[in-house]
Amino acid sequence: MPAKSAAQQKAAGAALSAKRGETPKKDLQGASRAMEKSMSEKELKELASTSRKGKPEHVSKD
Structure with a gap:
């Protein structure tokens, strides 16, 4: 499933980096932290x- 917004794509990139061990998991915030876990x-x-x-940049939650 492709990202629906630039913010979602960026959060996924941060979560992926942490999951691979390239960046510390403690540096994740908000959506990227939840994505990394789930x-x-x-x-x-x-x-x-x-x-x-x-x-x-963002999509409304409708």
């Missing part, structure tokens, strides 16, 4: 690899 590396990679071109 998603597999494969799912995070799919979200993080989504292009940001044409994506809004």
Whole structure:
């Protein structure tokens, strides 16, 4: 599933980095912390690899 916003893509990238051990897990905040705990590396990679071109920064929670 591709990311729906640039913010979601960035959070997935941060979570993926922590899951791989490239950055400390203690540095994660908010959505990226939840993503790291609840998603597999494969799912995070799919979200993080989504292009940001044409994506809004945030999507409303409707």
